[in-house]
Amino acid sequence: MxxxxxxxxxxxxxxxxxxxxxxxxxxxxxxxxxxxxxxxxxxxxxxxxxxxxxxxxxxxxxxxxxxxxxxxxxxxxxxxxxxxxxxxxxxxxxxxxxxxxxxxxxxxxxxxxxxxxxxxxxxxxxxxxxxxxxxxxxxxxxxxxxxxxxxxxxxxxxxxxxxxxxxxxxxxxxxxxxxxxxxxxxxxxxxxxxxxxxxxxxxxxxxxxxxxxxxxxxxxxxxxxxGGKSPCIIGQDFPMKDAAERIAFGKCLNSGQTCVAPDYILCPEHRMDEFIEAWKAQVTQSYPTMVNNPDFTAIVNERQHSRLTGYIQEAREKGATVIEINPANEDFTGSQKIPHTMVLNVTDDMRIAQDEIFGPLMIVVPYKTLNEAIEYVNDRPRPLALYYFDWNQDNCDQVLKHTHSGGVCLNDTISHVGVDDIPFGGIGPSGxxxxxxxxxxxxxxxxKGIYKKGKFNATRFILPPYGRGMHKFMFKHMLK
CATH class of the missing domain: 3.40.605.10 (Aldehyde Dehydrogenase; Chain A, domain 1)
Known part of the structure; x- marks a missing residue:
């Protein structure tokens, strides 16, 4: 008290x-x-x-x-x-x-x-x-x-x-x-x-x-x-090892506690296993240990830690597949850290699908065609950032023209925030x-717009009484 x-x-x-x-x-x-x-x-x-x-x-x-x-x-x-x-x-x-x-x-x-x-x-x-x-x-x-x-x-x-x-x-x-x-x-x-x-x-x-x-x-x-749920779309033919490396830059930084961190991955359906293995390898390479690793940032406080672990527990209870990446098989009990975790088979009624994750958890969603991926993004609130990985410029243009987001990175994540000469800001629910x-x-x-008139006053020619020759001339030539 x-x-x-x-x-x-x-x-x-x-x-x-x-x-x-x-x-x-x-x-x-x-x-x-x-x-x-x-x-x-x-x-x-x-x-x-x-x-x-x-x-x-x-x-x-x-x-x-x-x-x-x-x-x-x-x-x-x-x-x-x-x-x-x-x-x-x-x-x-x-x-x-x-x-x-x-x-x-x-x-x-x-x-x-x-x-x-x-x-x-x-x-x-x-x-x-x-x-x-x-x-x-x-x-x-x-x-x-x-x-x-x-x-x-x-x-x-x-x-x-x-x-x-x-x-x-x-x-x-x-x-x-x-x-x-x-x-x-x-x-x-x-x-x-x-x-x-x-x-x-x-x-x-x-x-x-x-x-x-x-x-x-x-x-x-x-x-x-x-902020919001920033999507990351991997193109059909993009090298998966490169995708995992570049996405990890944006997702692992600050343990995902970044407003423009990738929130969910849209991965080609036939390459899901390839991505999962590439992601495991990339995270393991960066963090062979986690609990006492000074390079592995903790969750800021207990409230945020409980929120994130609650997402995992609820998703698991509702049938999601949870893949925890813990290379050294460490015990995180009592730690304010959370291992990087992939969550698959997510449904829209799960909180992890509704809220901005803001932590080291990542949803992975399969898609068949680029149009299907674009529709998935557009069915959700407009995000602060969108990431698309593809060397095909026509596909990049299609994504740019058919989606809305505060900013975009092509073939990378979060780097646009460090480019000083472009605006940074959200749209709709993202700001x-x-x-x-x-x-x-x-x-x-x-x-402040400023207009300055000189000594000659042309306005005198259009002062009342109306209907004079100047008025008729102006209306004839300018009202069309």
Whole structure:
């Protein structure tokens, strides 16, 4: 009881602090509404040493939050990707900031028009637990590049990482420029209710609905990066060893706790056994042991572990075939890790078929024709990512034109997320809006259309009274 009261007090204190910071950032933005390119680059550049100089601290904090997170996965998927995004943004920022020239029609002549990209004001960023550095700092960089003040709410599931980010950000920026908020679910709820000028949320579809509902009360624009069940289709003739190797890159990273991880495989019916053997060999090669292997990332907490093991148990009880890959025949009792597991003969009434898996379990579904595979994908909610493996470009074009997804990789998995020059975002149940690339800059900017008329006023020729010669001439030649 004492602990609960203490936690409640801490959360109330954090909510009060959050409101104070929000008010301070709004006031600071009004005093300085349009930072120069040099000022924005200076802010962004402060982040690089924060990442590079504290690599070990980042890896240790995340690993402690997960009980074990592979160090190389933190460096590859969090720090390195974020640094690449920082370099990319810094190099292109001045170009993005330039006004965009537009053309006027005969009705608006003589005059000129253009679009300027104005900072929105105060941006809120809500961060999930699976990649807490990358998914906090990449949108932070983009929001700063667009000239905004930023508040970041970290996940309660990664408290050590959140505390480290709050400490290091506090050393680099005044609170009225950038601030990090930590705390439990009630703090996150209060955060989503602030009248931000834009709110970016990354997380589950279920929570995304609550965030959008809270934002709607303030008419706050939202970008939602949600996830979903991302399919992976193996072409009829694609080399199976290569497919297993490339799919494993996206599925095994972070033990499948990735929003764009392959969720289910559509495999040619006559090659199912071939895939199963290739997948077993690939996982075994990567993880000859698992329980005490530092390269094998754990499930983030007991709640997520129970959810995943519950999927396996229910699927098995309802008749699914469960193939556990455990090369060293280890006992996982008491461990927060789960071996990579294939689930076959899945039916739609199983929870594993309905929910985003977000873990080291993978459904494998046979198909006969490419059209059948496409229909299987289209019968389900639109995913955040889709993967297709085929050297035949006509088949690739067929998949691209007849499916919807937030993004696509051909002949690979998840690599598109690391390509800075293309937008990243979902569609429908997998989200709305996008960031990364110039689209990210535009997400956090107001594209303000401007029209300027010169000294000569051609409008006088169409002023009332109507029915004069100029009106008749315009209607005759322009209303067709």
């Amino acid at each position: 004492v602990a609960e009261v203490k936690e409640l007090q801490q959360n109330n204190t954090e909510i009060q602090r959050m409101q104070r910071i929000f008010d301070a950032q709004k006031a600071a933005y009004r005093q300085h509404p349009y930072p120069t390119a040099e000022q924005r680059i200076d802010l962004i550049s402060r982040i690089r040493p924060m990442l590079v100089d504290h690599q070990d601290a980042w890896a240790n904090a995340i690993s402690a939050d997960f009980t074990n997170r592979a160090v190389d996965e933190t460096k590859l998927a969090e720090i390195m990707i974020t640094l690449e995004g920082l370099k990319y943004t810094t190099k292109r920022l001045r170009k993005w900031m330039k006004p965009s020239k537009r053309h006027v029609s005969a009705l608006s002549w003589p005059g000129k028009t253009w679009v300027e990209y104005q900072p929105l004001g105060v941006v809120g960023i809500m961060v999930p637990w699976n990649y807490p550095i990358q998914l906090a700092v990449v949108p932070l960089i983009t929001a700063l590049a667009a000239g905004n003040r930023v508040m970041v709410k970290m996940s309660e599931a990664t408290p050590r990482t959140g505390a480290l980010l709050e400490k290091l950000i506090g050393e680099l920026f005044p609170e009225d420029q950038v601030a990090v908020i930590n705390g439990e679910v009630d703090v996150a709820q209060a955060f989503s209710q602030l009248p931000f000028d834009h709110l970016l949320f990354t997380g589950s579809t279920a929570v995304g609905k609550h965030v959008m509902r809270a934002a709607a009360n303030n008419l706050t624009p939202v970008t939602l990066e949600l 709305m809006g996008a960031y990364h690339g110039p689209e990210g800059f535009q997400t956090f900017s107001k594209a």
